[in-house]
Amino acid sequence: MSNILVILESRDGALRPVSLETLGAARQLADARGSQVLAVATEQGTYDAAALGAAGADKVLVADATAHSADGAAATTARVAKEQNCNLVMAASTVRGRDLGARVAALMGGGLAADCIAMDFADAASPTFTRPVYAGKAELKVRLANGVGVATLRGNFFAPAGRSSEAAVENIAAEAGKAHVSGISAQSSGRPDVAEANRVVAGGRGLGSADNWHMLESLADALGAGLGASRAVVDAGWRPHSEQVGQTGKTVAPELYFACGISGAIQHLAGMRGSKVIVAINKDADAPIFQHATFGIVGDVHEVLPALTEALAAVPS
Amino acid sequence: MDIISFVKRVPTTTTIVSIKDQQLDPQGVEYVMNPYDEFAVEEALKLRDEAGSGSVLAVSLSDGAAQKELRTALAMGADEALLLNNAEAGNIDCMTTARALADSIQGRNFDLLLFGKQAVDRDQHGVGPAVATILGVPCITEVVKLTVEGDKVIAEREVEGARETLEASLPCAITCQKGLNEPRRASLKGIMAAKKKPLETREVELAGPSMEIVEMALPPKRPAGRMVGEGAAAVPALIDALRGEAKVL
Ligand SMILES: Cc1cc2nc3c(=O)[nH]c(=O)nc-3n(C[C@H](O)[C@H](O)[C@H](O)COP(=O)(O)OP(=O)(O)OC[C@H]3O[C@@H](n4cnc5c(N)ncnc54)[C@H](O)[C@@H]3O)c2cc1C
Ligand SMILES: Nc1ncnc2c1ncn2[C@@H]1O[C@H](COP(=O)(O)O)[C@@H](O)[C@H]1O
Numbered sequence: 001m002s003n004i005l006v007i008l009e010s011r012d013g014a015l016r017p018v019s020l021e022t023l024g025a026a027r028q029l030a031d032a033r034g035s036q037v038l039a040v041a042t043e044q045g046t047y048d049a050a051a052l053g054a055a056g057a058d059k060v061l062v063a064d065a066t067a068h069s070a071d072g073a074a075a076t077t078a079r080v081a082k083e084q085n086c087n088l089v090m091a092a093s094t095v096r097g098r099d100l101g102a103r104v105a106a107l108m109g110g111g112l113a114a115d116c117i118a119m120d121f122a123d124a125a126s127p128t129f130t131r132p133v134y135a136g137k138a139e140l141k142v143r144l145a146n147g148v149g150v151a152t153l154r155g156n157f158f159a160p161a162g163r164s165s166e167a168a169v170e171n172i173a174a175e176a177g178k179a180h181v182s183g184i185s186a187q188s189s190g191r192p193d194v195a196e197a198n199r200v201v202a203g204g205r206g207l208g209s210a211d212n213w214h215m216l217e218s219l220a221d222a223l224g225a226g227l228g229a230s231r232a233v234v235d236a237g238w239r240p241h242s243e244q245v246g247q248t249g250k251t252v253a254p255e256l257y258f259a260c261g262i263s264g265a266i267q268h269l270a271g272m273r274g275s276k277v278i279v280a281i282n283k284d285a286d287a288p289i290f291q292h293a294t295f296g297i298v299g300d301v302h303e304v305l306p307a308l309t310e311a312l313a314a315v316p317s
Numbered sequence: 318m319d320i321i322s323f324v325k326r327v328p329t330t331t332t333i334v335s336i337k338d339q340q341l342d343p344q345g346v347e348y349v350m351n352p353y354d355e356f357a358v359e360e361a362l363k364l365r366d367e368a369g370s371g372s373v374l375a376v377s378l379s380d381g382a383a384q385k386e387l388r389t390a391l392a393m394g395a396d397e398a399l400l401l402n403n404a405e406a407g408n409i410d411c412m413t414t415a416r417a418l419a420d421s422i423q424g425r426n427f428d429l430l431l432f433g434k435q436a437v438d439r440d441q442h443g444v445g446p447a448v449a450t451i452l453g454v455p456c457i458t459e460v461v462k463l464t465v466e467g468d469k470v471i472a473e474r475e476v477e478g479a480r481e482t483l484e485a486s487l488p489c490a491i492t493c494q495k496g497l498n499e500p501r502r503a504s505l506k507g508i509m510a511a512k513k514k515p516l517e518t519r520e521v522e523l524a525g526p527s528m529e530i531v532e533m534a535l536p537p538k539r540p541a542g543r544m545v546g547e548g549a550a551a552v553p554a555l556i557d558a559l560r561g562e563a564k565v566l
Contacts, residue, residue, distance in 0.1 A: 011476075011478070011479065016477075068481075070446070070456070070457075070458070071449075071450070071455055071456070074450065094476065094477055095458070095459050095474065095475070095476040095477065096476060098442040098443075098458070099442075099446050099456075099458040099459075101443070102411070102412075102415075102441075102442065102443035102444075102445070102446040102447045102450070103446045103447065103449075103450040103456075105412055105443070105447065105527075106412065106415065106446075106447040106450035106451055107450060109527075110412070110527055111410055111412050111526075111527030111528035112410065112411055112412050112441065112443045112447070112527075112528070113528060114411070114440070114441045114442055114443055115440060115441075115442070128531055131440075132440065132536070133438065133439050133440055133533075134328070134332065134334050134341065134437075134438060134439075134440075135330065135437060135440065136536060137332075137333075137334040137535075137536070138334045138336060138341070138533055138534065138535055138536065139533070139534055139535070139536050140439075140530055140532070140533050141530070141531040141532040141533075141534070142410075142528050142529065142530055142531060143528065143529045143531055144527065144528055144529075145525070145526060145527045145528060145529060148527075149412070149527060149528070177455075178454075178455035178485060178486075179455035179456065179457055179483055179484065179485035179489070180483065180484060180485075181481050181482065181483050182471075182482050182483065182484045183481070183482035184479050184480070184481050184482070185479060185480050186478060186479045187478055187479060187480070192478070193477040193478035195477050196477050196478070199565075241461070241475070241495055241496045242475045244495075247330050247437060248330075248352060248353075248437075248495055249495075255565050256559070256563075256565045256566075266330070266331055267330050267331075270330075273536075273539070276563075276565070277559070277563045277565050278539075278542070279555065279559070285544075290542070290544070291542075292539060292542070293542045294539075294540075294542040294543075294563065295542060295543065295544075295545050295555055295558050295559070295563075296542060296543070296544045296545065297544070297545055297546060297547065297548070297551045297552075297555060298544065298546075298547045298548075299547055299548040299549065299551065300548070303548055303549045304548060304549055304551070304552065306549075307549035307552045308552050308555070308556075311552050311553065311556055312556070312566075315556060315560070315566060
């Protein structure tokens with residue numbers, strides 16, 4: 001049966017963890033098909049044969065492109081898919097992954113199952129993907145026509161395979177692109193990005209002002225968490241849009257989400273309802289966020305957050 | 318500068334979803350221009366006006382109802398509108414949409430194609446880069462800052478944990494992210510003027526679907542949560558719950 005091709009994403013030469021999750025999902029499906037998992041890296045970098053093999057790859061093809069170019073990367077991926085008999089391409093549902101996914105689907109003449117959170121491969125030739133729609137207010141189960149096309153997978157929903165086997169790593173030629181990345185500046189907070197973090201501490205208008213954010217930063221650092229914000233806070237200019245969680249911000253699904261001084265508007269819930277454990281801290285016992293929280297504390301953030309940070313410092317991790 | 322701006326009609330973000338026949342039950346649902354498409358229309362108008370010449374065409378594919386959203390684009394300041402009609406358009410995948418949109422503008426001159434980064438109904442993030450790929454023009458997605466100098470395009474976008482600057486040349490496609498601009502509201506004068514602007518309606522064929530919907534369902538309910546207490550005094554109980562019960566610490 002036909003092979004599966006995974007697009008690897010890296011930054012500054014280092015592989016993004018979410019690519020390992022995608023490899024794990026592809027491995028499960030390939031095992032059900034009795035076929036192979038190939039991976040294509042469209043940027044130069046360090047590709048560790050043991051780590052990639054362990055996550056699920058049989059073979060890794062590294063293209064010799066220097067700067068990232070989405071159309072170039074898509075052309076390279078579509079060429080490899082054809083050469084290596086892959087009718088299904090998988091990528092992480094990141095900014096770059098979403099971009100590449102749509103282009104590769106177009107080049108393959110296939111479909112696009114975007115931002116999937118589950119996969120059912122009872123029919124391994126044409127698996128069924130579950131994807132949230134209407135900002136998570138409903139879910140679609142979809143199938144690519146003839147099993148041909150691209151699936152992008154949301155972070156934190158799939159796991160690397162954990163095998164003990166090494167991938168073969170080969171170099172291939174890259175296709176040229178028309179648009180390319182000419183500069184990249186990393187955000188230097190040292191905290192994980194809210195969309196990728198396994199734990200998120202998010203604040204809303206209830207924090208009172210931008211100056212109060214040090215309370216959230218201390219809590220985030222005690223937890224190793226990323227920072228999130230409601231739109232009210234972003235619109236007020238207290239925090240950058242890159243931290244906004246919700247329907248018109250980022251969709252997150254961490255293991256642990258703290259909603260501090262956030263009321264729980266439907267558009268905010270849309271971005272975080274997939275979190276495994278939700279903690280809400282709000283001074284209004286009737287705030288809608290409590291209806292969606294796993295654990296709630298009714299109280300003033302000025303009082304609860306410092307106490308929480310202090311108590312966490314005493315918890316052995 | 319000749320710009321084509323793509324506009325989708327979508328349910329408002331406060332819509333309560335109920336399901337009928339494996340689709341959103343349209344009963345009581347209010348529709349608007351996709352919020353990200355407002356950024357696209359705004360950017361189109363700004364660039365046209367800066368260039369001092371050219372036109373903005375707004376295009377929408379729908380089951381006929383997107384007249385209203387196209388009129389909104391015209392009222393904001395677009396010059397003309399094209400409504401692509403197909404009874405099935407409400408329930409097709411983004412690659413089928415992309416093929417139909419690309420077909421409809423084949424042969425038409427443009428400098429820029431502007432899309433929203435995603436339509437907030439099916440959340441696919443696919444149509445912009447797919448149309449660009451089909452037409453063979455470069456595309457930059459999820460743009461928060463756009464500069465056009467001559468035929469050079471410089472755009473910025475936020476990727477997870479970093480900000481990228483990208484370059485391409487015209488003709489080019491852009492998908493618009495929040496932060497790019499502040500969309501204007503249509504003025505009364507704009508709304509009056511829109512009534513006289515050209516809005517062409519065209520029946521279109523759709524290619525066979527590239528994705529099949531097996532089922533639409535409401536998401537599984539979260540298990541009921543509980544209050545652990547009030548104020549700072551509740552902190553120990555919360556930590557116990559996170560460690561013992563939820564096992565996340
Ligand atoms: C098209 C559209 C898209 C949108 N997209 C998004 C989106 O992506 N993300 C998003 O978040 N919103 C989005 N919104 C906005 C959303 O509707 C809400 O307005 C917003 O989420 C409210 O933010 P908030 O909870 O911080 O503020 P508020 O609703 O003002 O809530 C503040 C909360 O803080 C509590 N509080 C106040 N003081 C304290 C204190 N000292 N201690 C503890 N608690 C306190 C209050 O009880 C209240 O519950 C969108 C809206 C629209 C129309
Ligand atoms: N039916 C449609 N008619 C016009 N434009 C559309 C349509 N569907 C999607 N688009 C455009 O493509 C963008 C991304 O949509 P999607 O890929 O569905 O998330 C939207 O913001 C619109 O600009």
